[in-house]
Amino acid sequence: MAKDVLCEVNSCKYWAAGNNCNASSIYVVSHRGKQANNSEETDCKTFEPKI
Ligand code: SF4
Incomplete structure:
Protein backbone atom coordinates (compact mmCIF):
# COMPACT_ATOMS: atom_id res chain seq x y z
CA MET A 1 0.00 0.00 0.00
CA ALA A 2 1.25 3.47 -0.82
CA LYS A 3 1.95 5.10 2.54
CA ASP A 4 -0.10 8.09 3.61
CA VAL A 5 -1.72 8.63 0.22
CA LEU A 6 -5.16 10.15 0.61
CA CYS A 7 -7.39 10.19 -2.44
CA LYS A 13 -10.17 0.28 -8.19
CA TYR A 14 -7.37 1.13 -5.75
CA TRP A 15 -9.55 3.40 -3.66
CA ALA A 16 -10.40 2.17 -0.15
CA ALA A 17 -12.68 3.39 2.61
CA GLY A 18 -11.45 6.44 4.45
CA ASN A 19 -10.08 7.95 1.23
CA ASN A 20 -7.06 5.63 1.28
CA CYS A 21 -5.13 4.38 -1.76
CA ASN A 22 -4.40 0.63 -1.86
CA ALA A 23 -1.92 0.76 -4.75
CA SER A 24 1.64 -0.36 -3.88
CA SER A 25 2.89 2.85 -5.48
CA ILE A 26 1.41 5.66 -7.50
CA TYR A 27 2.62 7.61 -10.52
CA VAL A 28 1.57 11.25 -10.74
CA ASP A 43 -3.20 13.53 -12.53
CA CYS A 44 -2.74 10.07 -11.06
CA LYS A 45 -1.67 7.81 -13.90
CA THR A 46 -2.05 4.73 -11.70
CA PHE A 47 -5.84 5.23 -11.75
CA GLU A 48 -7.81 2.29 -13.07
CA PRO A 49 -11.58 2.34 -13.20
CA LYS A 50 -13.53 -0.04 -11.03
CA ILE A 51 -14.96 -2.86 -13.11
S1 SF4 B 1 -4.31 4.91 -7.76
FE1 SF4 B 1 -4.45 7.16 -7.85
S2 SF4 B 1 -6.60 7.59 -8.34
FE2 SF4 B 1 -6.47 5.48 -7.62
S3 SF4 B 1 -6.91 5.56 -5.42
FE3 SF4 B 1 -4.68 5.65 -5.68
S4 SF4 B 1 -4.16 7.83 -5.74
FE4 SF4 B 1 -6.37 7.64 -6.11
Missing part, protein backbone atom coordinates in the same frame (compact mmCIF):
# COMPACT_ATOMS: atom_id res chain seq x y z
CA GLU A 8 -11.04 11.00 -3.00
CA VAL A 9 -11.32 9.34 -6.42
CA ASN A 10 -13.66 6.57 -5.31
CA SER A 11 -14.24 5.40 -8.88
CA CYS A 12 -10.68 3.98 -8.91
CA VAL A 29 1.88 13.05 -14.05
CA SER A 30 1.20 16.49 -15.47
CA HIS A 31 -2.29 16.92 -16.87
CA ARG A 32 -2.31 16.11 -20.60
CA GLY A 33 1.49 16.22 -20.73
CA LYS A 34 1.66 19.98 -20.18
CA GLN A 35 3.85 21.57 -17.52
CA ALA A 36 1.80 21.76 -14.32
CA ASN A 37 1.52 25.09 -12.55
CA ASN A 38 -0.78 23.99 -9.76
CA SER A 39 -2.19 20.82 -8.24
CA GLU A 40 -5.23 20.89 -10.50
CA GLU A 41 -2.91 20.32 -13.44
CA THR A 42 -1.65 16.98 -12.13
Whole structure:
Protein backbone atom coordinates (compact mmCIF):
# COMPACT_ATOMS: atom_id res chain seq x y z
CA MET A 1 0.00 0.00 0.00
CA ALA A 2 1.25 3.47 -0.82
CA LYS A 3 1.95 5.10 2.54
CA ASP A 4 -0.10 8.09 3.61
CA VAL A 5 -1.72 8.63 0.22
CA LEU A 6 -5.16 10.15 0.61
CA CYS A 7 -7.39 10.19 -2.44
CA GLU A 8 -11.04 11.00 -3.00
CA VAL A 9 -11.32 9.34 -6.42
CA ASN A 10 -13.66 6.57 -5.31
CA SER A 11 -14.24 5.40 -8.88
CA CYS A 12 -10.68 3.98 -8.91
CA LYS A 13 -10.17 0.28 -8.19
CA TYR A 14 -7.37 1.13 -5.75
CA TRP A 15 -9.55 3.40 -3.66
CA ALA A 16 -10.40 2.17 -0.15
CA ALA A 17 -12.68 3.39 2.61
CA GLY A 18 -11.45 6.44 4.45
CA ASN A 19 -10.08 7.95 1.23
CA ASN A 20 -7.06 5.63 1.28
CA CYS A 21 -5.13 4.38 -1.76
CA ASN A 22 -4.40 0.63 -1.86
CA ALA A 23 -1.92 0.76 -4.75
CA SER A 24 1.64 -0.36 -3.88
CA SER A 25 2.89 2.85 -5.48
CA ILE A 26 1.41 5.66 -7.50
CA TYR A 27 2.62 7.61 -10.52
CA VAL A 28 1.57 11.25 -10.74
CA VAL A 29 1.88 13.05 -14.05
CA SER A 30 1.20 16.49 -15.47
CA HIS A 31 -2.29 16.92 -16.87
CA ARG A 32 -2.31 16.11 -20.60
CA GLY A 33 1.49 16.22 -20.73
CA LYS A 34 1.66 19.98 -20.18
CA GLN A 35 3.85 21.57 -17.52
CA ALA A 36 1.80 21.76 -14.32
CA ASN A 37 1.52 25.09 -12.55
CA ASN A 38 -0.78 23.99 -9.76
CA SER A 39 -2.19 20.82 -8.24
CA GLU A 40 -5.23 20.89 -10.50
CA GLU A 41 -2.91 20.32 -13.44
CA THR A 42 -1.65 16.98 -12.13
CA ASP A 43 -3.20 13.53 -12.53
CA CYS A 44 -2.74 10.07 -11.06
CA LYS A 45 -1.67 7.81 -13.90
CA THR A 46 -2.05 4.73 -11.70
CA PHE A 47 -5.84 5.23 -11.75
CA GLU A 48 -7.81 2.29 -13.07
CA PRO A 49 -11.58 2.34 -13.20
CA LYS A 50 -13.53 -0.04 -11.03
CA ILE A 51 -14.96 -2.86 -13.11
S1 SF4 B 1 -4.31 4.91 -7.76
FE1 SF4 B 1 -4.45 7.16 -7.85
S2 SF4 B 1 -6.60 7.59 -8.34
FE2 SF4 B 1 -6.47 5.48 -7.62
S3 SF4 B 1 -6.91 5.56 -5.42
FE3 SF4 B 1 -4.68 5.65 -5.68
S4 SF4 B 1 -4.16 7.83 -5.74
FE4 SF4 B 1 -6.37 7.64 -6.11
